[in-house]
Amino acid sequence: MKKLTLILILFLLLPAFGWTQKIDFDKKLKDLGIELYAPTPAMGSYVKVVRSGNLLFFAGHGPTRADNTHIQGKVGKDLTLEQGREAAKQTGIALLSTLKAEVGDLNKVKRIVKVMGMVNCTDTFTDQPKVINGFSDLMVSVFGEKGKHARSAVGMYMLPSNIAVEIEMIVEVED
Amino acid sequence: MKKLTLILILFLLLPAFGWTQKIDFDKKLKDLGIELYAPTPAMGSYVKVVRSGNLLFFAGHGPTRADNTHIQGKVGKDLTLEQGREAAKQTGIALLSTLKAEVGDLNKVKRIVKVMGMVNCTDTFTDQPKVINGFSDLMVSVFGEKGKHARSAVGMYMLPSNIAVEIEMIVEVED
Amino acid sequence: MKKLTLILILFLLLPAFGWTQKIDFDKKLKDLGIELYAPTPAMGSYVKVVRSGNLLFFAGHGPTRADNTHIQGKVGKDLTLEQGREAAKQTGIALLSTLKAEVGDLNKVKRIVKVMGMVNCTDTFTDQPKVINGFSDLMVSVFGEKGKHARSAVGMYMLPSNIAVEIEMIVEVED
Helix, strand or coil: CCCCCCCHHHHHHHHHCCCCCCCCCCHHHHHHHHHHHHHCCCCCCCCCEECCCEEEEEECCCCEEECCCCCCEECCEEEEEHHHHHHHHHHHHHHHCCCCCCCHHHEEEEEEEEEEEEEEEECCCCHHHHHHHHHHHHHHHHHHHHHEEEEEEEECCHHHEEEEEEEEEEECCCC | HHHHHHHHHHHHHHHHCCCCCCCCHHHHHHHHCCCCCCCCCCCCCEEEEEEEEEEECCCCEEEEECCCCCCCCEECCCCCCHHHHHHHHHHEEEEEHHHHHHHCHHEEEEEEEEEEEEEEEEECCCCHHHHHHHHHHHHHHHHHHHHCCEEEEEECCCEEEEEEHEEEEEEEEEE | CCCHHHHHHHHHHHHHCCCCCCHHHHHHHHHHCCCCCCCCCCCCCCEEEEEEEEEEECCCCCCEECCHHHHHEECCCCEEEHHHHHHHHHHHHHHHHHHHHHHHHHHHHHEEEEEEEEEEEECCCCHHHHHHHHHHHHHHHHHHHHHEEEEEEEEEEECCEEECEEEEEEEEECC
């Protein structure tokens, strides 16, 4: 009995020694019904992510599917709020795909730091935060506390190829 | 007389040894007529500030008052330039409130580094810089040289809840 | 013959020892037909660049000429795609001018890290990436691999003084 208690205490203390359990992200993503894909080509003369120190700076990504088609249209006119939220989630999948291709193992992610969420919408649509929640909720589902980020959500006049959402982010990774 | 000169020289040299006078920010803010408040809830699934290394990345903040109401409307139609400038100043107070809650002592601020100022305006309004000056002038009043930042000021089609201004910033703090 | 091979091998190994050839940027810019100028004044209460650690955070710059006039108008109405691209290139020259004034020697640039390209356009114009390529292609012409950056390109409702393009960037520099 004493031995068992000791083992339990040691187990609970492990995180204090810098030990953290590796997450099986392949399984986690599958459980969430998320399928990552090989990053699609950039839309212009740029790269999709650049590392500087421990920070990854991501290019603006759109709601791009594995076949390089996009969810298009203005939220509040062509798309409903719910469809906008789906577009933001798809943009999250696009960003996760680029992230995974960059770091290999998603366990290297220390924090989703900063997000800029841009919604292609009408000038009477004021629920940009609810749209971008489609992205933010995904990040928290995947990374838990590490997925919680600072964020701006704004309404854009027009986005490239009339995509519904464009999101860029800054991610801190391990050395 | 010699002794006095020596003391004066030593006093002038103090900053060279890393000594800097602590500012009484409570007094300074009071003198400026600025009242900080407990940060209001985020508008969506995000947090208001994330630290990475020595940098604080702030979520986009709006011209939110202590009672969680906002200055709303489009500058150039619903609001005058001067009212827009006031909204930018109020947004600065919201950001300072989050900053104070995060760092405790504003003396820890080394530099307001980068600011993105977004103005909800008409498509004939071209004085976004004058609007965002309401924020920037506040930062310089509070922090002096450390308050001077790189900045973008742009005109947005629509912002969440029709707020007049949304501003995000990056702040460098001490270790 | 053996001696020559040895010299050749040593030469090819030099980069592995941290040795890199200094580029004559004055010549390179001249060859590209690019003329930098003394930075023009900021459009408001801000500074044009702030350094934090190894990162330079640039204020939003416009397509400003050496005489402080700007390329103005909306792409898709007042300006063609090609004129928009020229405006993005001119904005690149403005940013390079600020960068050069800040670091002195452009050899200190390690990487153009992140770019936000904002195009003043109509709500039917969807070629923002092609416009901002005018900036991005310039950076790659000047810095080669180091000029490749992560980027967002978006369509704005209005920009200060009706400038055609506004671009901000983050640049990593040597210690």
